[in-house]
Amino acid sequence: TVVTVNGTASHPIPSTLWGYMYEDINVSRIPPCPVFVNTQSCLDASILEMEDFTQNNRAFQKVTPGDSQALNAWQAVNGASLEVIADPSPVSNALPNSLQVQIPSNPSGQVGVANEGYFGIKVDSSWTYKASFYYRFTTASNFSGNAVISLQTSNGDLLGSAEVPISGAQTTFTQVNATITPTSTASGTDNLFVVTVDGAAAAGQTINFALFSLFPPTFKDRPNGMRIDLAETLAEVGPSLFRWPGGNNLEGQTVARRWQWNATVGPLTERPGRLGDWSYVNTDGLGMLEYLEWCEDLGMESIMGVWAGYALGGTSVPEAELGPYIQQAIDQINFVIGDPATSDAAALRASLGRSEPFKLTRVEVGNEDFLASESYVYRWKAFVTALKAEFPQLRFIATNRQHDNDPVLNPKPDEWDIHIYQTPRWFAENSFFYDDIERDGTLYFEGEYAVTSTNSSDIFGSPSTGRLTYPTMEGASAEAAFMIGFERNADIVYASAYAPLLNHVKGSQWTPNLVSFDAENVIRSTSFYTQKLFSLNRGTEYLPSTLPTRNGALYWSVVRDTSVTPNKIIIKVTNTAENAETLQFDLPFAVSTSGTAEVLTGERAASNTPDAPSAVTPQKSTIETDQSFSYDAPGYSISVLTVTVA
Numbered sequence: 093t094v095v096t097v098n099g100t101a102s103h104p105i106p107s108t109l110w111g112y113m114y115e116d117i118n119v120s121r122i123p124p125c126p127v128f129v130n131t132q133s134c135l136d137a138s139i140l141e142m143e144d145f146t147q148n149n150r151a152f153q154k155v156t157p158g159d160s161q162a163l164n165a166w167q168a169v170n171g172a173s174l175e176v177i178a179d180p181s182p183v184s185n186a187l188p189n190s191l192q193v194q195i196p197s198n199p200s201g202q203v204g205v206a207n208e209g210y211f212g213i214k215v216d217s218s219w220t221y222k223a224s225f226y227y228r229f230t231t232a233s234n235f236s237g238n239a240v241i242s243l244q245t246s247n248g249d250l251l252g253s254a255e256v257p258i259s260g261a262q263t264t265f266t267q268v269n270a271t272i273t274p275t276s277t278a279s280g281t282d283n284l285f286v287v288t289v290d291g292a293a294a295a296g297q298t299i300n301f302a303l304f305s306l307f308p309p310t311f312k313d314r315p316n317g318m319r320i321d322l323a324e325t326l327a328e329v330g331p332s333l334f335r336w337p338g339g340n341n342l343e344g345q346t347v348a349r350r351w352q353w354n355a356t357v358g359p360l361t362e363r364p365g366r367l368g369d370w371s372y373v374n375t376d377g378l379g380m381l382e383y384l385e386w387c388e389d390l391g392m393e394s395i396m397g398v399w400a401g402y403a404l405g406g407t408s409v410p411e412a413e414l415g416p417y418i419q420q421a422i423d424q425i426n427f428v429i430g431d432p433a434t435s436d437a438a439a440l441r442a443s444l445g446r447s448e449p450f451k452l453t454r455v456e457v458g459n460e461d462f463l464a465s466e467s468y469v470y471r472w473k474a475f476v477t478a479l480k481a482e483f484p485q486l487r488f489i490a491t492n493r494q495h496d497n498d499p500v501l502n503p504k505p506d507e508w509d510i511h512i513y514q515t516p517r518w519f520a521e522n523s524f525f526y527d528d529i530e531r532d533g534t535l536y537f538e539g540e541y542a543v544t545s546t547n548s549s550d551i552f553g554s555p556s557t558g559r560l561t562y563p564t565m566e567g568a569s570a571e572a573a574f575m576i577g578f579e580r581n582a583d584i585v586y587a588s589a590y591a592p593l594l595n596h597v598k599g600s601q602w603t604p605n606l607v608s609f610d611a612e613n614v615i616r617s618t619s620f621y622t623q624k625l626f627s628l629n630r631g632t633e634y635l636p637s638t639l640p641t642r643n644g645a646l647y648w649s650v651v652r653d654t655s656v657t658p659n660k661i662i663i664k665v666t667n668t669a670e671n672a673e674t675l676q677f678d679l680p681f682a683v684s685t686s687g688t689a690e691v692l693t694g695e696r697a698a699s700n701t702p703d704a705p706s707a708v709t710p711q712k713s714t715i716e717t718d719q720s721f722s723y724d725a726p727g728y729s730i731s732v733l734t735v736t737v738a
């Protein structure tokens with residue numbers, strides 16, 4: 093096939109074209125969140141009280157106090173007896189429960205409690221961990237001694253510890269803090285976070301604990317920040333956009349369980365958490381302010397979702413009752429961009445240390461409202477009319493466009509968020525999806541897409557019926573065909589994001605995902621490398637070229653990067669089939685006689701997995717180039733060819 097390239101750009105490549113969608117799914121809390129005695133769902137390199145997803149129990153808040161299920165991941169040490177109680181004088185109204193530890197009357201040695209971490213705890217002697225918990229004695233006593241906070245292997249080898257003085261006179265909750273620098277690095281992650289007291293000195297006494305917390309170093313050293321290895325992995329793609337907080341997890345199964353911005357800001361003791369939409373409890377330790385700071389840290393534009401009156405269990409709030417939810421959305425937006433002098437929400441932001449507003453261009457109204465398209469007609473109108481009046485500078489994204497017969501929305505949406513989960517074949521055959529969309533000023537955000545299955549009649553099935561557990565090369569090369577379509581149609585496609593972003597390999601409700609992880613590893617998928625190849629080679633303008641054959645195997649795009657001198661010409665080629673094919677590129681001007689090729693290729697079903705995290709990685713090489721040159725695209729491959737203009 094000869095590809096003739098035009099030297100006149102047809103349109104710019106928008107700066108927001110490549111980015112992420114994030115929601116708390118697959119217990120994918122990026123940050124090492126604190127251990128909440130009452131719950132925990134974050135993915136944490138350090139500790140956390142682990143949920144048992146089959147029981148969906150919310151540790152200490154959603155179960156009946158005294159329920160043994162509430163003690164998941166907690167162990168008694170040396171004869172203590174543990175019980176979750178509704179504390180008569182809780183650490184806060186938001187965290188009403190505590191972990192009651194009774195010291196036996198004739199103990200010996202250190203007695204207390206241990207946490208198994210979140211499917212393990214990484215203990216690294218090069219790290220300094222920040223530990224804290226709240227405690228109170230239920231009855232004043234003359235106990236005066238130290239609590240020992242330690243990291244141990246599961247068979248009791250000490251890895252590191254610190255001591256903090258506690259007092260039997262303390263009958264209301266108070267926080268203690270300590271740092272632990274392990275004396276050795278654990279060989280595995282089967283380790284424990286342990287808090288004990290001298291049994292003899294505390295014999296027969298009862299101590300209530302709340303809000304345990306253990307943080308390893310965090311990304312940019314932010315308090316309550318992100319796990320460094322994960323954050324750095326996500327940063328290496330150079331993403332320009334971050335959609336949050338969902339996705340289904342914005343919606344709630346009921347109206348009461350929707351995501352509420354104000355429950356996710358402020359001190360951790362004021363964040364009640366919520367039963368999220370993915371069958372486990374969200375701590376909301378990663379809350380709105382952390383999302384906004386994360387976006388700034390990575391230079392990403394926020395696409396922020398507001399709840400729009402529909403809960404996934406099927407409830408649409410009646411039109412006449414939308415007022416309070418619209419006000420909550422106004423407050424949410426004011427927390428981001430409001431003036432502290434005129435908005436309480438903005439004043440709250442200032443009180444949390446951020447008086448300056450954050451950048452915000454667009455707000456998404458709901459998520460996948462094609463599930464409630466009829467009510468979306470009045471919900472969209474009510475929300476957008478009110479929000480546009482408050483914030484005329486913002487653009488609003490509609491979510492219910494999925495079929496040709498979608499109800500008409502007024503006001504006419506500025507933008508739509510399109511979600512597509514399909515087979516490799518579908519994505520390859522629909523590289524021209526956006527070519528066929530009418531140009532009427534509307535812009536499109538491909539807000540969620542992924543190859544989820546090889547079985548077109550069971551897109552969301554199980555691995556036994558074709559569902560992917562990890563992205564494959566066949567899937568990634570097909571996604572690349574669709575992504576090449578975004579570049580060709582970047583006059584109307586301004587942003588895109590693969591979904592979902594993250595999953596803990598031992599706590600997933602949805603596969604495949606872009607990045608997988610466990611307590612100490614991060615696995616970059618074939619789709620992750622595809623996102624990275626496109627995002628790091630995005631160019632600044634699109635150069636039209638001979639169109640690929642619709643439904644063919646090979647797809648390509650040519651962009652020019654005018655931000656560098658001499659300009660770079662970047663050719664992306666994806667081969668979605670098994671056989672290598674040769675392309676000849678005829679360029680409209682002279683270029684360097686050697687260029688670089690960065691190629692991701694592997695067998696059709698090749699994946700990066702926990703057992704083989706680097707089975708398929710991009711490989712760089714030098715290729716011979718010229719004004720006209722040939723390139724052999726391997727089977728199941730994504731290639732980025734770069735030459736400089738002579």
Ligand SMILES: [NH3+][C@H]1C[C@H](O)[C@@H](O)[C@@H]1CO
Binds near residue numbers: 115338339341460602
């Ligand atoms: N069902 C998908 C669509 C929804 O918006 C996401 O939460 C889910 C996983 O990415």
